[in-house]
Amino acid sequence: MFSSAWNFVKRHKKKFIFTGAVVGGVYLVGKYAQKKFREIQEREATEYIAQARRQFHFESNQRTCNMTVLSMLPALKEAIVTQLNSESLTTLLKTKPANKLEIWEDLKIISFTRTIVAVYSTCMLVVLLRVQLNIIGGYLYLDNSVGKSTTTLLAPPDVQQQYLSSIQHLLGDGLTELITVVKKAVQNSLGSVSLKETWSLLELEQQLNWIRAEVEASSTRSLSWYLLADDENALVDQACGLTENDVLTIKLLNETRDMLDSPDFNVVLKACLNRGFSRLCDNLAEFFRPPPGDSAPSSAPDSLSAVSLPLAKIIPIINGQINTICSETPSHFVQDLLMNDQVKEFAANVYESFSTPQELQK
Numbered sequence: 001m002f003s004s005a006w007n008f009v010k011r012h013k014k015k016f017i018f019t020g021a022v023v024g025g026v027y028l029v030g031k032y033a034q035k036k037f038r039e040i041q042e043r044e045a046t047e048y049i050a051q052a053r054r055q056f057h058f059e060s061n062q063r064t065c066n067m068t069v070l071s072m073l074p075a076l077k078e079a080i081v082t083q084l085n086s087e088s089l090t091t092l093l094k095t096k097p098a099n100k101l102e103i104w105e106d107l108k109i110i111s112f113t114r115t116i117v118a119v120y121s122t123c124m125l126v127v128l129l130r131v132q133l134n135i136i137g138g139y140l141y142l143d144n145s146v147g148k149s150t151t152t153l154l155a156p157p158d159v160q161q162q163y164l165s166s167i168q169h170l171l172g173d174g175l176t177e178l179i180t181v182v183k184k185a186v187q188n189s190l191g192s193v194s195l196k197e198t199w200s201l202l203e204l205e206q207q208l209n210w211i212r213a214e215v216e217a218s219s220t221r222s223l224s225w226y227l228l229a230d231d232e233n234a235l236v237d238q239a240c241g242l243t244e245n246d247v248l249t250i251k252l253l254n255e256t257r258d259m260l261d262s263p264d265f266n267v268v269l270k271a272c273l274n275r276g277f278s279r280l281c282d283n284l285a286e287f288f289r290p291p292p293g294d295s296a297p298s299s300a301p302d303s304l305s306a307v308s309l310p311l312a313k314i315i316p317i318i319n320g321q322i323n324t325i326c327s328e329t330p331s332h333f334v335q336d337l338l339m340n341d342q343v344k345e346f347a348a349n350v351y352e353s354f355s356t357p358q359e360l361q362k
Contacts (some may be wrong), residue, residue, distance in 0.1 A: 013318070054342035058351050061137035066338050068129055070328050072167070074120055077326035079171045083179055084114035086319050100191045103230040104195055104312065112190060116211060119280055120182070121175060121226075123272040126337045128170060128227045130347045132258050135252060136160055138354025145357075162249040166228060166256075174226035185214040195315075198308040201288040205281045212277060223269060224260040228253070237297045248304070259350065272337055276325075279333045283324055287317050 012311050081087070093100065139155035152284045155163075189211050199207070216223065259265055288307045309317075337343065 011242070037337060050145055057137065057141050058072070058348065058355075061133060061351065062209065062344075062347060064137075065129055065133045066169065068078075068133065069126055069338065070330065070334070072125060072129070072336070073326045073328045074123070075171060076175075077118070079175055079324060080117055080121065080179075080322065080326070082268045083176065084110050084117070086110045086114065090316075090319075092180060101195075104315075107319070108193075108195065108311065108315050111315050112186045112211070113179065114166060115280070115318050115321045115325070116186065116208070116215075117175070117179050117182050118322045119276045120178060120215075120223075120273065121170065122325055122334070123269065123276045123337060124170060124223070124227050125167075126334075127265070127272055127343065127346075128167065128260075129268050130343060131256055131265070131350055132164060134347050134350040135255060135354050136163065138351050138356075141355040142357060155252070158245045159248045159252065162245065163252045164252060165284070169229050170227050173229070178226045182211070182215055192312060195312040196310055198310050198357055199314060200306070200308045201285055203308075204284065204314060208277060208281070212273075222261075224265065227260060250350060255354075264346060264349070268342050269344045272340060275336050275340060276333070280321060280325070280334050283321060283333070284317060 086107055089103055089110065093103055093107070097103065136155055143153050143155060189207060288309065290307055324331050327334065
């Protein structure tokens with residue numbers, strides 16, 4: 001029996017060797033596949049955790065952006081009111097001066113100028129801080145990433161402070177230039193308009209649109225100039241020297257300038273301005289409602305033209321809008337800007353760009 005079995009093995013030796021090799025190979029392939037599968041699972045888990053961590057950091061950063069905007073609004077309001085002080089004129093009018101008409105004319109120009117400037121500068125503040133804080137946020141994420149290849153920080157605390165101080169341009173020289181441009185447009189549009197002339201809400205909105213069109217069409221600089229100085233020497237001055245931190249600050253400022261000059265930024269800023277002026281008109285509409293008991297229904301299509309007010313009565317209404325626009329207490333005006341979908345998407349793109357390791361961007 002053993003002899004016949006041995007003969008059978010010898011006759012089919014090659015088949016046994018081949019089968020053994022196949023079985024062994026299948027076993028090794030299976031072990032290799034299991035190992036690779038575990039590696040893929042571990043890598044996917046690591047990537048998921050990293051993505052969740054980055055998402056959490058991004059959302060936290062956006063809340064910081066919102067709080068920073070609200071905290072900056074009082075300073076912006078003060079800067080505007082300081083340069084366009086209508087309160088001194090209204091106080092003077094109460095004394096019944098001889099040049100009353102002249103003072104009213106000045107009040108007309110200043111009131112419209114400061115409200116329009118408030119809309120522009122608040123929109124600019126919202127979008128600028130979204131850019132700056134998401135650039136910083138992206139670099140902070142990389143600085144705190146697990147497994148970071150170097151110990152060199154992309155955004156040390158001193159650099160953050162120097163970089164974010166560049167917001168002073170919008171509150172200083174940028175605001176002064178914006179006021180000059182807007183005031184000229186207001187003067188051209190309203191300078192010859194009588195205080196007795198009456199306007200409906202639609203006519204007032206048309207006047208605001210004309211002024212806005214002149215501001216954005218006739219400006220010798222792009223709107224982004226008001227947000228950040230574009231002169232190279234100014235960037236160096238803002239960086240306060242030539243230390244290593246200053247070089248990093250200048251780098252951040254140049255990256256910000258690139259973002260502000262991008263088509264996407266201009267689209268987002270324009271969307272904010274459209275929403276801002278729309279919200280301003282919504283606020284003004286409250287003063288153009290027909291009196292209670294009026295036969296004209298407020299929901300009628302022509303209701304926006306049903307009530308007209310003399311310009312002398314519109315001026316105080318316009319003058320007071322800065323208190324709503326630049327309110328540190330969340331108002332519909334500011335909330336509309338902070339919650340704007342285009343602003344959110346743009347912020348996410350900025351953060352994504354600056355929180356991705358450079359080797360992955362190549």
